[in-house]
Amino acid sequence: MTDNVIFTVQPGGRLTGEARVPGDKSISHRSIMLGSLAEGVTEVSGFLEGEDALATLQAFRDMGVRIDGPENGQVTIHGVGLHGLQPPKGPLYVGNSGTSMRLLAGLLAGQAFDTHLTGDASLSGRPMRRVTDPLAQMGAIIGTTENGTAPLDICGDQPLHGIDYEMPVASAQVKSCLLLAGLYAKGRTCVTEPAPTRDHTERMLAGFGYPVERHGATACVTGGGRLTATAVEVPADISSAAFFLVGASISEGSDLTLRHVGVNPTRIGVINILRAMGADLTLSNEREVGGEPVADIRVRAARLKGIRIDEAQVPLAIDEFPALFVAAACAEGETVLTGARELRVKESDRIQAMADGLQTLGIDARPTEDGIVIQGRGGEAAPLGSGRVDSHGDHRIAMAFAMAGLRASGPIVIDDCANVNTSFPDFVGLARQCGLDIES
Numbered sequence: 001m002t003d004n005v006i007f008t009v010q011p012g013g014r015l016t017g018e019a020r021v022p023g024d025k026s027i028s029h030r031s032i033m034l035g036s037l038a039e040g041v042t043e044v045s046g047f048l049e050g051e052d053a054l055a056t057l058q059a060f061r062d063m064g065v066r067i068d069g070p071e072n073g074q075v076t077i078h079g080v081g082l083h084g085l086q087p088p089k090g091p092l093y094v095g096n097s098g099t100s101m102r103l104l105a106g107l108l109a110g111q112a113f114d115t116h117l118t119g120d121a122s123l124s125g126r127p128m129r130r131v132t133d134p135l136a137q138m139g140a141i142i143g144t145t146e147n148g149t150a151p152l153d154i155c156g157d158q159p160l161h162g163i164d165y166e167m168p169v170a171s172a173q174v175k176s177c178l179l180l181a182g183l184y185a186k187g188r189t190c191v192t193e194p195a196p197t198r199d200h201t202e203r204m205l206a207g208f209g210y211p212v213e214r215h216g217a218t219a220c221v222t223g224g225g226r227l228t229a230t231a232v233e234v235p236a237d238i239s240s241a242a243f244f245l246v247g248a249s250i251s252e253g254s255d256l257t258l259r260h261v262g263v264n265p266t267r268i269g270v271i272n273i274l275r276a277m278g279a280d281l282t283l284s285n286e287r288e289v290g291g292e293p294v295a296d297i298r299v300r301a302a303r304l305k306g307i308r309i310d311e312a313q314v315p316l317a318i319d320e321f322p323a324l325f326v327a328a329a330c331a332e333g334e335t336v337l338t339g340a341r342e343l344r345v346k347e348s349d350r351i352q353a354m355a356d357g358l359q360t361l362g363i364d365a366r367p368t369e370d371g372i373v374i375q376g377r378g379g380e381a382a383p384l385g386s387g388r389v390d391s392h393g394d395h396r397i398a399m400a401f402a403m404a405g406l407r408a409s410g411p412i413v414i415d416d417c418a419n420v421n422t423s424f425p426d427f428v429g430l431a432r433q434c435g436l437d438i439e440s
């Protein structure tokens with residue numbers, strides 16, 4: 001049981017200056033996975049030294065891969081090739097990390113040895129059939145609990161064959177899981193998504209020299225190829241930048257520049273939604289590093305207005321809704337989100353957790369089955385009240401309510417914040433440096 005880490009935020013302030021948030025979590029996970037399975041030595045820079053990505057790193061160490069670092073974001077992976085992993089001595093424990101568990105499930109289904117994948121209480125409550133069902137269609141044998149949750153028992157030495165899979169939910173984790181299993185399958189594995197989701201796996205596979213066919217909503221790999229080591233430069237995580245984009249947008253006098261942020265088109269829903277609300281965001285210095293677009297983002301305070309959020313933006317902003325709900329509370333008028341049922345099965349039920357916390361702070365926030373309706377109070381100097389809110393051990397809920405302090409009438413105390421370290425080590429230090437009055 002982790003200690004109850006509490007954030008206390010004093011009201012007011014603004015965000016100014018320049019900052020670089022930590023490395024992208026999704027890309028950091030994938031760099032360890034593909035680097036380990038490649039032939040040769042992969043050098044990673046900008047790696048996220050947060051608990052989730054470190055859980056993936058440890059899992060590969062447990063399977064015999066030599067990995068040096070991380071040190072200041074530098075990691076050196078001595079790849080063992082697609083068939084070079086060794087059986088781990090015990091269960092692979094991946095903590096709070098859904099990405100580790102779901103992507104590893106695909107990759108481990110193709111190994112010659114059995115594995116047992118476990119996680120913390122939150123991860124052990126999250127749905128895994130979305131990966132184990134299609135993997136079973138490929139020939140994998142994976143045990144779950146009766147509820148379809150972790151721990152996962154993955155049987156080794158099962159011949160896999162390619163499938164054509166239409167995903168019922170727009171999930172990059174499911175897509176990536178199946179493409180990774182596809183590396184070990186006989187024939188071609190194709191995954192079709194109902195809406196665009198982050199495509200880091202496809203881009204990085206190509207960067208490691210593995211052909212990926214992409215036609216519209218479908219991505220395919222053919223088993224039996226090889227990965228060749230390469231250099232990976234991880235951009236700053238737009239999902240971590242999102243808290244600062246919202247914080248600066250809602251607090252008068254803010255003018256903040258976030259450096260080297262990943263702006264992959266499958267991740268920029270937060271930019272599109274904030275702009276639709278009237279935010280003042282400027283991208284500059286746009287360039288591509290290692291197959292991923294990056295930019296500097298300048299954000300200045302603006303009067304936000306409530307909107308009806310375009311459902312097409314939902315998968316492109318899936319991790320940014322806790323922060324966006326705080327923006328909605330500080331906007332003028334009503335914001336309506338629909339088509340976002342997935343938020344209920346993230347690290348917490350993010351619809352309920354945010355609605356509860358916003359209500360504690362005096363906001364009319366009404367959860368619906370697949371979204372939320374928020375009555376913004378942007379006309380008022382302090383749209384948010386003060387009080388004690390529960391993050392439910394969810395890193396993004398904790399950071400979203402931290403930014404709420406910028407427009408609160410009194411202190412906000414946030415419980416259960418230890419998991420901020422899963423994605424954003426030293427969030428408190430960076431937020432303080434930019435002007436948020438926060439202590440932990």
Ligand code: S3P
Pocket residue numbers: 025026027099170171172173174176198318319342
């Ligand atoms: C991720 C995909 C998303 C996202 C998660 C990271 C990934 O999950 O919420 O934080 O790295 O592929 P889903 O695929 O379940 O939507």
